Amino acid sequence: xxxxxxxxxxxxxxxxxxxxxxxxxxxxxxxxxxxxxxxxxxxxxxxxxxxxxxxxxxxxxxxxxxxxxxxxxxxxxxxxxxxxxxxxxxxxxxxxxxx
Amino acid sequence: xxxxxxxxxxxxxxxxxxxxxxxxxxxxxxxxxxxxxxxxxxxxxxxxxxxxxxxxxxxxxxxxxxxxxxxxxxxxxxxxxxxxxxxxxxxxxxxxxxxxxxxxxxxxxxxxxxxxxxxxxxxxxxxxxxxxxxxxxxxxxxxxxxxxxxxxxxxxxxxxxxxxxxxxxxxxxxxxxx
Numbered sequence: 273x274x275x276x277x278x279x280x281x282x283x284x285x286x287x288x289x290x291x292x293x294x295x296x297x298x299x300x301x302x303x304x305x306x307x308x309x310x311x312x313x314x315x316x317x318x319x320x321x322x323x324x325x326x327x328x329x330x331x332x333x334x335x336x337x338x339x340x341x342x343x344x345x346x347x348x349x350x351x352x353x354x355x356x357x358x359x360x361x362x363x364x365x366x367x368x369x370x371x
Numbered sequence: 372x373x374x375x376x377x378x379x380x381x382x383x384x385x386x387x388x389x390x391x392x393x394x395x396x397x398x399x400x401x402x403x404x405x406x407x408x409x410x411x412x413x414x415x416x417x418x419x420x421x422x423x424x425x426x427x428x429x430x431x432x433x434x435x436x437x438x439x440x441x442x443x444x445x446x447x448x449x450x451x452x453x454x455x456x457x458x459x460x461x462x463x464x465x466x467x468x469x470x471x472x473x474x475x476x477x478x479x480x481x482x483x484x485x486x487x488x489x490x491x492x493x494x495x496x497x498x499x500x501x502x503x504x505x506x507x508x509x510x511x512x513x514x515x516x517x518x519x520x521x522x523x524x525x526x527x528x529x530x531x532x533x534x535x536x537x538x539x540x541x542x543x544x545x546x547x548x549x
Contacts, residue, residue, distance in 0.1 A: 273386055273389060273390060273503065273504040275499050276499050276501075276502065283491040283495060284404075285401070285423070287488035288408055290480075290487060291483075292408035294474075294479070294480030294483060295476075295480040295481075296472060296474075297471065297472055297473060297474055298413060298472050299462070300455060303455065303458070304417060304455060305407075307420065307447070307451065308404060308420065308423060314427065322434040322435055322504065322505075323502075325505060325508075327515055330436045331516060331523075333431075334439060334442055335524075335528075335531055337442055337447070338446075339531070339534070341535065342535050344451050344454055345454065348455070349543075349545040351458060352461055352462065356548075361462050
């Protein structure tokens with residue numbers, strides 16, 4: 273098995289996630305694409321941990337999972353608040369900061 | 372000598388099988404991820420995300436990170452997916468297909484993702500072209516992971532606990548209706 277197998281899988285998933293973040297209008301779908309990006313990074317961490325036969329890769333992946341849980345909680349709260357105030361979660365319409 | 376040959380043949384077969392499983396899992400993950408970012412049904416997108424997350428957990432198992440795989444299934448598939456589905460329901464997404472989920476400048480996003488992929492692919496190919504995983508790969512035991520977390524990484528672990536608490540209280544405060 274090559275190390276690159278895992279790194280390429282992670283890179284492809286990362287790019288698909290970036291595409292999702294850039295093209296989706298729905299706030300919840302943007303959050304889902306961010307989860308995809310975080311998972312791609314986690315594959316990298318675990319793959320390098322297995323490659324070096326060291327535990328820190330897996331430990332960092334666990335930390336990232338915990339931070340992702342916090343992120344999705346706060347992110348969904350913000351999306352719900354935007355929905356309640358504007359009756360829409362279209363991120364293109366949340367533009368009142370624009371001068 | 373025969374024993375050694377047998378041994379290498381066995382590990383070769385094991386690696387071969389692991390490779391087959393890896394490529395099946397990778398294909399499933401990539402197809403599901405592509406469907407997730409292109410489908411025009413929010414509920415379907417979250418179900419495709421479920422497939423991707425399961426495939427990532429399977430990749431962890433192939434890499435011998437069993438505790439990370441179990442945590443992935445418990446936290447992502449169990450908790451984060453439920454949160455996201457609640458988000459879909461509370462924002463009253465349409466049941467069924469929607470027409471207006473993507474921006475108009477889709478091709479710019481595709482261009483950015485493709486060029487990012489090209490740069491990363493080139494640098495990965497240059498950097499780790501034929502680096503092999505160690506042949507005598509052993510699964511990383513949960514006991515050892517726990518020892519590592521609660522000795523070397525105890526301070527980040529405690530900080531993470533506080534972060535999680537603060538984030539969840541913050542989420543409740545932000546989303547509260549009053």
